[in-house]
Amino acid sequence: MFHTPYYYHNISMRLSEVLDDIGVDEYIVMKRRRANLLNETMQTIHFRGSFTHSQKTVYQLGSQSEGTTTMGLQSDTDILICLDDNIVIQDWSEWTPSKKAFLMIQNETTPPGYCLLQVLRPDTPLPVTHETGNVFVKDTSGWILCKNTIVDVAMPEEHQRQGPSAALAAKPGFFAMDLVLAFPCQSWPQSSRVWLDQQDTNTWPTAEMKRYVKSTKCFVVGVGSRASENADFEWRLSTSLAERSLMFNLNITQIRCYILMKMILKTYINADNESSISSYMCKTVLFHCIASKPSNIWKKCNIFNCLNFCLFALNNCILNEHCPHFIVHENNIMQGKFSAEVKHQLLGRLSNLIPCDGISLFGIQIDDLGERLQIKLNMINEVHQDMLQPEEYTMAITTGLLRDTAKWISNIHQTKDESLETLFQKVLCFTRYYRDGNMLEKTACRLLAPKYCTSTGSLIASQNIKLTEQFLLKHLPGLMQDRTQMLLQAD
Structure with missing residues (x-):
């Protein structure tokens, strides 16, 4: 060469x-990874402890979570939200009742790495036969397919669509974010399994790494191929968790x-x-x-x-x-x-x-x-005055990671409009994860639970004060009158 x-x-x-x-260096790379994995765990527990009709899992991907960035690169935060109540199956044996299911279709019309999603019924393993709105639409084959524009409905209002992601501009104290909504696959797509099953003579990735990769989830994300005439109906296969595991190695x-x-x-x-x-x-x-x-x-x-x-x-x-x-x-x-x-x-x-x-x-x-x-x-x-020394870099990065974690805790802990029942639900969720979860989940609960316990106690105290005021306003005049009569009789 x-x-x-x-x-x-x-x-x-x-x-x-x-x-x-x-x-x-190894120390800072691992510190970045732990901080981002902790933040994604806190967000996931927050979603699962909420009274919502849908369950979600949050993954922080890209340079921030891989530890492959520097202060000067100012990398975006890439967040993938997996909509767990939706599943993508490859054969009917994977169909699950009560889930919003889609059948993955890959044929000669779909570009490599992309698929179509046929809409299935939630009550029985059969395809849907009627169009719904502008997203569940019949194609030329008569199938009811899910258009990838469905993800726009759940995107934040201030987003700018870029491929499968919603680009959110940087806010005070936060990096710019790329938010991606994804459906989970019940199993690895056949086109991706070919790589897993290859018996390469190369030493990387190792057989042990591939065994771990097999345990990671695959997703489909809402974007079609640029070269396709059917781009609105196509969904791209995402092996982002597998790629993150490779980066970690x-x-x-x-x-x-x-x-x-x-x-x-x-x-x-x-x-x-x-x-x-x-x-x-x-x-x-x-x-x-x-x-x-x-x-x-x-x-x-x-x-x-x-x-x-x-x-x-x-x-x-x-x-x-x-x-x-x-x-x-x-x-x-x-x-x-x-x-x-x-x-x-x-x-x-x-x-x-x-x-x-x-x-x-x-x-x-x-x-x-x-x-x-x-x-x-x-x-x-000569060294210019603004150039940070190595120990200053380490301190600045460590401080920044702690600040980011504190901001995520503050962002998650938004209890202004939450009822006492919702707060109790979240505290019980933290208790369950702390008892049965892994080390990251236990740490996340230790950080989140005190704030929610304080909010719960404050709300209980506030409600007790309100009930006391209502009781006094209702009964105080009568009590004062009785007290006055007692004093007059005593005189």
């Missing part, structure tokens, strides 16, 4: 030190490569706020590189070479306009994403980065990475 210069080892070591300094050098790719993407490739190449494409490229390269190359003294492998693979994907989904290989995630003109521009920008000789890294201003690297290489001596 290209000759490895002798100085790559030195740059790799200095670059690894810089990434350590800005909080990309990366070593620190692989995580650092991904972060560097995102920094290069933001600085050089997606110039002027373009989004032709997404961070998800970079993640997919990284997965393919890890699967195809020997495991012993992914170490901090070789990170510069690893970064070059990834950039070279990304360049080939753009050149061929083909980046296969890591799990559903037939699904080309670059299909229809950019025009011929944009492709020419992207290849031109990447040609200046491959092979990466270090100079391009000097131009990255995110987290002052370029300047920090030049300092490590003794190319400059």
